[in-house]
Amino acid sequence: MLIDQERLKADLRTLTSLQRLFHYFKPYRFQWVIAVLALLAVHVVEAAIPIYLKVGIDLISKQDENILLPILAILGLTAVRFAILHFGRRKNALISIYISYDLRQEFYAHLQTLGRGFYANYQLGDLIARATNDMESIRRFFRSAVHRLVSLIGVALIAPIFMVQQSVQLTLLLIPLLLVIAANGWYLAGRILLASAGVQVGFGALTETVQQNLKGIRTIQSHAQEEREIKHFTGVSHRYALAHQKLINLNAIFTASTVLGSGLMTLIVVGVGGSQVLAGQMSVGTLTAFIFYLAMILGVIKESSFVVYALLNASTAATRVFEIVDEKPEIQDAPAGSSAQPINGEIAVYDLSYSYPVGAGVRSRLVLEEISLSISPGEMIAIIGRVGSGKSTLLRLLARQLQSNSGQIKVDGQDLRDIPLSHLRQNLSFVPQDTFLFAAPISENISFDNPERPLELIWQAARAAQLEATIDKFSAGLSTLIGERGVTLSGGQKQRTSLARGLIRQTPILLLDDCFSALDTKTEALVLSQLRAIRNGLTTVLVSHRLLATRYVDRIYILEQGRIVEAGSHNELIGQNGYYAKLVSMQD
Ligand SMILES: Nc1ncnc2c1ncn2[C@@H]1O[C@H](COP(=O)(O)OP(=O)(O)O)[C@@H](O)[C@H]1O
Ligand SMILES: [Mg+2]
Known part of the structure; x- marks a missing residue:
């Protein structure tokens, strides 16, 4: 269960699994467009609030008491914002549930079609981890990350327009810092991806260990091997904790560096903007409104660490889920349109040979050689x-749990492969x-x-x-x-x-x-x-x-x-x- 680092890196570049995940949106795309539009509208309404804030503050600084209009406007906008936000978030959360439901159904139904070879290659714990933990990462991504991602893009598009309106100079000053924050985020994202894959692999190992232990608990106890089992579990658990620690460290660096960037930006705005107010080049209201927009941007930048984490986490989770979904059943069903004729129970086997697929520790050798037999109904x-x-192997071939390499099996004169499974x-x-x-x-x-x-x-x-x-x-x-x-x-x-x-x-x-x-x-x-x-x-x-x-x-x-x-x-x-x-x- 080693992580294929090269493949993960390639995944990071293309995020193919994530793209594929978005296909699951298709059945809900109209609902989703409505949800996204609502979430974007939230930020338009949000961005209108500082305009009235500015009006109010400028009135106050002129000792004008006529501030009822801006207060009512802010109240109204806040209420509208609340209503749309609630609607959009709820819709988005529902879609995330539908999507993960669909994916889980597909995953489970596919598991039913896979045969002996597949189950010999995968450990149960690993499969369970994919069906539960990875599936949950994907749902979380659709529920929270997609909504935050929309906010991020929305704010990134809307806030600068309003900022430029207030002060072109202050806005231009902030751009280099924003670029540095973005570059830093991109660099850390790659490392977070690998670390989160490590956590998922660790979780699989943990599940597998617990499962093996519980299944064999009687044998373990009767051999007085509890101590050794605990030691083994400690090792696995420790590696899982270490993988987590690595991820947490990276996330902390990510969050801390965005906080640092935010602080610097606030400093620039208050310093430069403040001196402009003192020089009478800017009203207090304008500066307040500008700070408000900056806060909007800083808010989503802080959340972006979560988005990046959830995005990458979902990408590795999706890779692991699709790996199973893409497994081809070893036993191919009869070609479509094959007729299901009544079976009388005549069995004829001609020159049947079989060798198990070569795997870890298994040499390729014939387990059955040129078997011929004929059984009347x-x-x-x-x-x-x-x-x-080779008795069990022969029966598995007759039951089509295995596919023969050479020779033929007929039931009632019909090739076994032509009988619908x-x-x-x-x-x-x-x-x-x-x-x-x-x-x-x-x-x-x-x-x-x-x-x-x-x-x-x-x-x-x-x-x-x-x-x-x-x-x-x-x-x-x-x-x-x-x-x-x-x-x-x-x-x-x-x-x-x-x-x-x-x-x-x-x-x-x-x-x-x-x-x-x-x-x-x-x-x-x-x-x-x-x-x-x-x-x-x-x-x-x-x-x-x-x-x-x-x-x-x-x-x-x-x-x-x-x-x-x-x-x-x-x-x-x-x-x-x-x-x-x-x-x-x-x-x-
Ligand atoms: N899944 C498998 N992969 C590789 N070799 C196998 C597998 N199952 C059985 N064998 C090997 O095939 C041979 C025949 O096994 P089997 O058909 O189970 O014999 P029997 O039922 O007569 O005891 C044995 O040598 C066994 O080790
Ligand atoms: Mg047997």
Whole structure:
């Protein structure tokens, strides 16, 4: 998670992510134009106030008591200013909420399309940081910074016109100082950008650490590693604090230097303007009005540090968010217009080879080599092989969670790549090796794909997975909450719940990936003995590193180091007296 400094610098120059962010304004552009016009109008009204102030003060200095008109004018203008400001700010804040909502929706929806490879490359904490912290930076930018930016530009355009009206000479005197302040701001902005990227990376690391720690808290405690964890956290936390400190230092320098500039400008105006008043070349009212305009400019210059910070912060945040939004799903859906034909469950695999993408610490080597197999609709097949022989990889390819490098997979004669993904996944259930259960009632975990299913069907699936006795023991029955705040299931119970989730769907194809591994032999035999009846006429592929399953299936494929070394029924393979026969005699 190193920051790509070069890319960030390039970003600073072009601010491409920021430009892209502004596309999200499009749906709201008319509303936004109204908001901007209102915020600009605020400054026009604001700039009119000193005119009446000047009239009032000049009347007072002439001992004239007729100042009711300027007072009423100032009161009226202030009220109008308040009303427009409220309207503009509110509108702008609402738009910022809409925009960040849209972006968050897009981000989240995109995450749903990304596959195994993507999730292997990104840490969860980092992704969460992007979805929360970065998203918040962007919203803050649209809410406060955009509005202040409009003020900045508005005041920069309006105030000088009024200043020149009061005194050309004083205005010209201030210009060099303003240029110095602007140059200084630009220089510091670059450094602030890098520092704020550092803070965001630090936040990602912090989230990741906390998450890992909480996920593994039981292991940490049982190994008495709390001290080491705290030490590790301290390191991460310390780096985050340091990154923050750097950013705060830069921001402080920025703010302090603008304050210094402001002071100098005030000094010039009071010094030069004051002596002109004394010499009778300028009225007190004019000087007061001028100081008022100067204050307007100084006010926004002070705020500009915030604008620069929020702008750059949003730019890095947007870069990080768009990095995810731009990730292409590894699994491309079938070309548009591909038909979703009914699936009967015939599977044919030709010369299928696969190697995982080369990544950190992973060499490119074939995990599967020239696999060919053919399964008729309704058959029950076992794929047997040692741990690491490639069984899970083969099932992932069949389920199109992975894309094969060479060879072909056909379902009902149709290339897997031409079947729309959602159609395939409606017709194929995959019970993975590593079970995942939601923190939800057990019934919702079983009937995950369809919360409306009748209870009787849920019981049926539970029975088929040998889960009935377990559920009966819970007083809340099927409504028993499992997971974080509910009951903790044993490994075998979890596996059976996950199995029930796959069985209940009654899809034409069911892939079971070693999902009896945590069951005792007796329970496994019970599940297997009923499986054929439940899956009657439906294709079932079950993977196992144990041999029990082979007695219940039509055909067995033996997978050894990514190759199919033997295939046939239990009796045929025993007759061949080869690899399988040896395995059986070893287990007996
Ligand atoms: N995501 C991955 N990236 C790289 N290699 C992997 C990945 N998943 C599995 N492998 C490797 O592929 C081989 C086959 O793994 P797998 O299909 O899980 O075997 P099995 O399910 O038979 O135990 C193993 O050597 C494993 O290390
Ligand atoms: Mg496996």
